[in-house]
Amino acid sequence: MAVVNLNRKDFEREIGKLDESMQNKIAMFGTPLDGFDDKTIQIEVFPNRPDILSYHGFKRAFLGFLGKKTGLIEYKIFKPEKDYKVIIDNSVKNLRPSTACAVIKGLNLDDGRITEIIDLQEKLNTTLGRKRKKVAIGIYPLEQIKFPITLKALEPDKIKFIPLESGREMSGLEILQRHSTGKEYAHLLAGKEKFPVFVDSNNQILSMPPIINSQITGKVTEKTKDIFIECSGFNFKILEKTINILSANFADMGGKIYQIELESGNQKNVTPNLNPEEMKISLDNMNKILGLNLNEKQLKSAIEKMGYNYNKGKVKIPAWRTDVLHEVDLIEDIAIAYGYENFAPEIPEISTTGEEEKAEILKRKISEILSGIGMLETSSFHLTNRDFQFGRMSAPEKDFVDIEESKTEYNILRKNLSHYLLKILSENSDSEYPQKIFETGKVFETNGKITERENLAAAICPGNFTDVKQTTEHLGKMLNLDFEINWGSSPPHFKELENKNACCSF
Secondary structure, three states, X not given: OEEEEEEHHHHXXXXXXXXXXXXXXXXXXXXXEEEEOOOEEEEEEOOOOHHHOOHHHHHHHHHHHOOOOOOOOOOOEEOOOOOOEEEEOHHHOXXXXXXXXXXXXXXXXXXXXXXXXHHHHHHHHXXXXXXXXXXXXXXXXXXXXXXXXXXXXXXXXXXXXXXOOOOOOEEHHHHHHHOHXXXXXXXXXXXXXXXXXXXXXXXXXXXXXXXXXXXXXXXOOOOOOOEEEEEEEOOHHHHHHHHHHXXXXXXXXXOEEXXXXXXXXXXXXXXXXXXXXXXXXOHHHHHHHHOOOXXXXXXXXXXXXXXXXXXXXXXXXXOOOOOOOOHHHHHHHHHHHHOHHHOOOOXXXXXXOOOOOHHHHHHHHHHHHHHHOOOEEOOOOOXXXXXXXXXXXXXOOOXXXXXXXXXXXXXXXXXXXXXXXXXXXXXXXXXXXXXEEEEEEEEEEEOOOEEEEEEEEEEEXXXXXXXXXXXXXXXXXXXXXXXXXXXXXXXXXXXXXXXXXXXXXX
C-alpha cells in the first residue's frame, strides 16, 4: 500500500471542502485517509490502482465517483512528429528488451508539480515496476535531446556520463559502485557484461536504465515545457499501461500528448495508445453477485461514476486501468459506486457449525513443520505461462489446461509447483544463501478431463541429497508417515540441476 500526498489547497479548490462528509467519501472510494493537516492530505492507495498514485490521477477518478465528471475521459493524441522514433537495438535482447515512450508538450511546471511528477515516478517504479525490476521510468527535458533515440547495450567502461545529482562524469561501473542510487539498484545489473543505455542522435547518453538519468539530459526544472518519457523493462503490455498512466497524468496537467514510433527489428509499435478496451458485463450476473436489483439505467449510472462508458451490455475501459481483468472487477467498481454503506446486511437463514477441513489441517501442519526447521513458505498464482512451465524447465508441453481470452501473459493453469519455486529462486539471486523455500497448493492437468490435486514442493539452494533426505525424513516423522526417496524418479528436466548440484527440489 502506498501513501499519496495531496495538496489540501488544490484539493479544496478543485474537488471540495475536506469536511466530515468528504472524509467519509474518500474512505468509501477505497482510498482511506492516512492523515491530514493544513497543507497536506494523505491517502492510502492499494496496489490495484497505480493510476491514482498522484494528485491528478486521484482527482480524475474521484470527481467521477462524486458524480461531477462521469464517464470515460478522452484525451487528444497527436501523431509522431518527424524523427520521433526510438530504435531498440538487438544488443538489449537479454537485458531490457522493451520500451514504451511518449512526448508531452506545453506543460506549465512549478515546484509542486515537479514534486508530484517525481513522487509518481518513484511510486510507479516501486509498485507496478517491482522496485524497477519490471519497469523503470525516465523523464527528460525535450530541448536537451535530439531524435531518433536508440536503446542499446554497451560495455560498462564505454558508458560515461554525469549521473543525476553528481558533479563529475562516471563510467557504468563507477555509478554502480559509488553513486548512492547506483549502489541501491546495482543488483539489477549484477553479472551483466553490458549495460543498457538510451542514446540520442547526438550520441549523448540520456540514462542507464534501470539505474539513473544523466544530469545534463535528464533533469526536469520549472523552466521545462516539453518532456520525453520512456519506460523500459521486459513486458510490453505492462510498459504500455505505465506510459498510459503517465501520459494521462501529464494531460491532466495541461500537456499535449505526442506519440513515439518504436522500432525493434521488423516489429513496429506506436505509444502511447489510449484506445479503450471493451468488456461485456451481465446485468443479471452483477445483481446476483451483489445481491441487488438494479436496472440497466442504474448500472450505467454507477459504472460511469467509476470512469467507464457503458452501452448495451458493453463497457469501455480506460487504457490507464491495470486492474480490470474480468467482469467481476467491473462489478466491484459498481459496488463502490453504489456505496458499501448502502448495502443492507442480512443474517443467513441457515444455521451451521464451522469446521476446518481435514486437508487444510494437514496443510497447516506441514507448513508449521517446515517453517520450524527454517524454511520459508511461498505462495504463487494458479496461473502461469508456457515459458515458465515448459520453456525454462525444458519440459514437454502436454496435458496442461489452457485459459481462453486471458488478459495477461499468464494463460495456462500450473501443472506443478516446482517451476514456480525455481522462478522465485532465480528472481532472488541477490538474497543471502542458503535459500530454503516450500509451497503447498493446487495443480491442474487435463487428459480429456481436467483434474486438480494438492501438491507439496520444496527447494533448497544450494543443496544436496543429504539435505533432501533429512528434510523429508523429518517431515515424515512429525506426520507419523513413512516416506521413501527414489532419486531415480526425478523428472528428466531436473537432471541438469542435479548434475550441477546447484539446487535440490523435491
